[in-house]
Amino acid sequence: MRLVLIAAIVVACLGAGGLAFARLHAAGPEDLVVVTESPPPARTPEPSILIDVAGAVAHPGVYRLAAGSRVIDALLAAGGMTGEADLMALNKAAPLRDGARIFVPRPGEPVPAGTLGSEAERKVDVNHASAAELEGLPGIGPATAARIVRSRDARPFVRIDELQTRGLVTPRVFADIREQLTTR
16 A cells, blocks of 8 residues: 555656646747846946136146036146136136136236136127137137127127127027127
8 A cells, every 4th residue: 555655646746747847848939038138238428518727727728527517626627726826816616618718817917708707707798899809708719700890890789699690600609608798
């Protein structure tokens, strides 16, 4: 009797194993799961801006900074201000825009038009600025500055948006410089 019981258990185990084996090999493609390893997502570069730093700094030049940087970040990138810099002439917390120019003056030295961080952040009067002053604005080169001077000599500007309506600057350039302009 014992032998019959052992034989029954062996047959049951073999039957269960055979059934499991048959099901495993009978699986169709829809039952298979394929696992593949994908590469990590590519890092997107952080947006950056280019800033021109000049005047009383250790290393004047053009620097690439992270978007959202402040004047102090540009000064640090340029090696800091020299001992002859006018420390009170700049707003070091002012935010930067791509293409901006920061000029660090020496005491008594005037800050050129179109530079960021100056205490008053002087605005350029398009009716009285020289071509050289206009060229200090981002996106304004010698040819555009000359066209602005010719246009205002023919008819002075009443509003700064006339630079765009007269076709003297592109909408993008106007958006970049509008806060730096005035018509007095």
